[in-house]
Amino acid sequence: MTPSLLAQLKSKLRRRLLDAILISQPHNRRFLSGFTPLDHGIEESAGLLLIPRKGQPLLLTDSRFELVAGQDAPDFEIMVHRHGVVDLLKKLFNRLQIKRCAFESHYTLHATAAKLQEMARAQGVTLVPVTDLVEKMRLCKSRAELEKIAQAVLLNEEIFQETYRQLRPGMTEIEVALQIENRMRRQGADRPSFETIVAAGPNGARPHAVPTSRPLKEGEPVVIDMGLILDGYCSDMTRTVVLGSPDHQTKEIIRLVRRAQLAGMAALQAGVTGRQVDRAAREVIREGGYGDKFGHGLGHGVGLAVHEAPGLSPRATKKLQAGMVVTVEPGIYIEGWGGVRLENMVVVEEGGCRLLNKDTTFLDI
Amino acid sequence: MTPSLLAQLKSKLRRRLLDAILISQPHNRRFLSGFTPLDHGIEESAGLLLIPRKGQPLLLTDSRFELVAGQDAPDFEIMVHRHGVVDLLKKLFNRLQIKRCAFESHYTLHATAAKLQEMARAQGVTLVPVTDLVEKMRLCKSRAELEKIAQAVLLNEEIFQETYRQLRPGMTEIEVALQIENRMRRQGADRPSFETIVAAGPNGARPHAVPTSRPLKEGEPVVIDMGLILDGYCSDMTRTVVLGSPDHQTKEIIRLVRRAQLAGMAALQAGVTGRQVDRAAREVIREGGYGDKFGHGLGHGVGLAVHEAPGLSPRATKKLQAGMVVTVEPGIYIEGWGGVRLENMVVVEEGGCRLLNKDTTFLDI
Numbered sequence: 170m171t172p173s174l175l176a177q178l179k180s181k182l183r184r185r186l187l188d189a190i191l192i193s194q195p196h197n198r199r200f201l202s203g204f205t206p207l208d209h210g211i212e213e214s215a216g217l218l219l220i221p222r223k224g225q226p227l228l229l230t231d232s233r234f235e236l237v238a239g240q241d242a243p244d245f246e247i248m249v250h251r252h253g254v255v256d257l258l259k260k261l262f263n264r265l266q267i268k269r270c271a272f273e274s275h276y277t278l279h280a281t282a283a284k285l286q287e288m289a290r291a292q293g294v295t296l297v298p299v300t301d302l303v304e305k306m307r308l309c310k311s312r313a314e315l316e317k318i319a320q321a322v323l324l325n326e327e328i329f330q331e332t333y334r335q336l337r338p339g340m341t342e343i344e345v346a347l348q349i350e351n352r353m354r355r356q357g358a359d360r361p362s363f364e365t366i367v368a369a370g371p372n373g374a375r376p377h378a379v380p381t382s383r384p385l386k387e388g389e390p391v392v393i394d395m396g397l398i399l400d401g402y403c404s405d406m407t408r409t410v411v412l413g414s415p416d417h418q419t420k421e422i423i424r425l426v427r428r429a430q431l432a433g434m435a436a437l438q439a440g441v442t443g444r445q446v447d448r449a450a451r452e453v454i455r456e457g458g459y460g461d462k463f464g465h466g467l468g469h470g471v472g473l474a475v476h477e478a479p480g481l482s483p484r485a486t487k488k489l490q491a492g493m494v495v496t497v498e499p500g501i502y503i504e505g506w507g508g509v510r511l512e513n514m515v516v517v518e519e520g521g522c523r524l525l526n527k528d529t530t531f532l533d534i
Numbered sequence: 535m536t537p538s539l540l541a542q543l544k545s546k547l548r549r550r551l552l553d554a555i556l557i558s559q560p561h562n563r564r565f566l567s568g569f570t571p572l573d574h575g576i577e578e579s580a581g582l583l584l585i586p587r588k589g590q591p592l593l594l595t596d597s598r599f600e601l602v603a604g605q606d607a608p609d610f611e612i613m614v615h616r617h618g619v620v621d622l623l624k625k626l627f628n629r630l631q632i633k634r635c636a637f638e639s640h641y642t643l644h645a646t647a648a649k650l651q652e653m654a655r656a657q658g659v660t661l662v663p664v665t666d667l668v669e670k671m672r673l674c675k676s677r678a679e680l681e682k683i684a685q686a687v688l689l690n691e692e693i694f695q696e697t698y699r700q701l702r703p704g705m706t707e708i709e710v711a712l713q714i715e716n717r718m719r720r721q722g723a724d725r726p727s728f729e730t731i732v733a734a735g736p737n738g739a740r741p742h743a744v745p746t747s748r749p750l751k752e753g754e755p756v757v758i759d760m761g762l763i764l765d766g767y768c769s770d771m772t773r774t775v776v777l778g779s780p781d782h783q784t785k786e787i788i789r790l791v792r793r794a795q796l797a798g799m800a801a802l803q804a805g806v807t808g809r810q811v812d813r814a815a816r817e818v819i820r821e822g823g824y825g826d827k828f829g830h831g832l833g834h835g836v837g838l839a840v841h842e843a844p845g846l847s848p849r850a851t852k853k854l855q856a857g858m859v860v861t862v863e864p865g866i867y868i869e870g871w872g873g874v875r876l877e878n879m880v881v882v883e884e885g886g887c888r889l890l891n892k893d894t895t896f897l898d899i
């Protein structure tokens with residue numbers, strides 16, 4: 170935890186008259202502490218942070234993660250609970266004289282909160298639900314974070330290129346997805362940031378298609394949407410490729426989606442709203458005659474989570490800030506025919522945006 | 535949803551004076567409805583069930599899953615929400631005259647429950663938290679479920695055997711894990727039921743080791759813990775293999791763990807507690823002089839979830855029932871040396887248990 174992050178968080182606690190905050194959301198936990206283990210679902214947490222307004226922050230975990238906690242989070246005091254985390258928290262509330270403690274309402278189960286509340290009430294402690302206090306601190310990326318994201322994007326592109334060069338008609342969607350995910354793991358990614366999408370021909374009409382045993386065919390569009398996690402940070406990239414020569418309609422649609430992407434990027438800068446950016450791209454697709462075939466938002470934030478704030482969509486009314494990282498991913502989806510989506514990642518800057526992708530395959534069809 | 539399951543659930547609602555129950559836990563949702571999509575974490579649910587005491591059960595989802603919902607859950611009325619699920623629930627509470635509705639406290643976020651509560655209060659509806667109402671219905675497997683689990687175990691063993699035959703000194707743990715998971719996906723599994731563990735030599739001392747780039751060496755124990763999901767149901771199996779000839783100590787420890795496993799299985803039958811079974815196996819390891827090297831419970835239930843009730847451990851005081859499926863997985867873990875774990879799956883029956891595994895590799899060292 171950098172001293173400035175800690176100071177920022179402590180000042181938030183002071184303003185809200187909180188003695189401490191309990192962090193359960195896994196990305197927030199990693200962001201603040203560096204602790205890398207994953208939860209096996211929300212029901213099996215690898216650890217919690219307890220950050221008091223005064224004194225050293227604590228990482229509460231169980232014996233499985235004691236060693237890695239010490240390595241990952243040198244600024245934190247590591248406490249291992251043997252009789253459940255509620256029991257340990259009870260002792261810590263007393264020892265640290267915590268009377269008002271925030272908890273992450275958006276990442277705490279109702280049943281867990283009920284148990285915590287019961288214990289807290291008996292100790293005279295008030296638990297205060299908060300929702301996006303740390304998420305707001307994650308919105309604008311530091312220089313070190315931007316460097317990690319750029320590395321993830323770079324590795325993503327290398328793996329895409331290696332896979333693309335070996336694509337042949339007859340390979341199945343599943344086979345292509347497996348090749349991509351195997352390369353990710355062999356080439357040092359932590360893991361994919363989501364299940365790779367390979368959607369050939371008509372299957373591309375569903376934006377969230379799951380790979381099937383359908384073979385790739387010449388001439389049809391194949392949507393490849395892939396992301397990986399490298400040193401904790403995510404990439405997310407989509408290309409739509411065609412084996413052999415695309416027909417006239419396919420070319421026309423790819424060009425239209427590309428123009429929409431460029432229009433979105435041209436509108437992107439600090440101070441505009443996500444809605445304005447979305448509208449700039451959507452307008453191009455509408456004018457091209459496919460307005461009702463672009464059903465999702467234009468983009469989303471990327472960082473420790475592959476989907477995070479801010480969104481670029483008709484509902485996004487907040488102003489973008491320099492240092493945010495977002496995808497720009499317009500698409501056209503036609504039932505029975507297929508889909509085309511192009512997705513790049515950019516950093517929001519004053520007066521414009523900086524493209525993180527270098528790969529231009531198929532962007533100039 | 536079979537008519538008998540529905541009747542069983544409705545009678546539970548009647549006894550608790552509930553008009554309906556809202557199901558958010560993904561395995562419970564699939565168990566009751568057949569709906570197969572996965573959630574992208576608890577924050578991005580693929581759908582909810584609303585099961586009223588009277589009338590047809592409902593599946594509430596969004597447009598992404600409308601088609602698959604109709605295919606997967608023919609007994610349910612599919613309702614697609616366009617303005618959020620809380621808005622749809624509000625209308626349904628009114629239309630179906632629901633005044634007391636249960637929700638799954640153990641799989642609902644505190645923030646989500648708060649929103650639901652606010653809406654419900656305004657409608658004069660009482661929300662009642664419940665925790666393991668449906669989980670209890672999942673404890674004893676039906677004949678059809680046992681058949682699916684047996685198929686998953688069979689495929690697991692095939693893949694283990696294929697992989698084992700190709701193991702060579704110098705292959706890394708990651709490479710072996712990748713081979714296993716690729717075979718799972720190529721041979722029809724839905725996905726792995728957990729991240730495959732391949733832990734060679736000293737790495738085996740950690741029961742939850744993550745595969746590393748350490749190469750396999752001759753003579754050392756390699757723990758391979760692997761599971762897959764086939765048609766929704768899980769397998770979970772561990773073998774400890776040795777390339778070349780195991781030394782005396784390794785052989786002795788493998789034999790001791792195997793004897794503990796057999797003792798656990800001999801103690802397993804309907805009517806005994808999980809603690810009794812755990813003790814039978816633990817006693818063998820204690821007598822062999824490794825009592826402090828077996829730190830985890832002897833086993834856990836397996837079904838739609840790879841870890842579910844009942845547990846076999848010193849804390850498991852409930853009686854086992856016929857039709858439950860559990861693992862029997864004693865282990866010995868020695869810091870600096872490594873680990874040995876052997877894991878099979880069995881069905882609890884009256885007077886004994888039925889082994890689901892056929893593979894006996896290394897069990898007779």
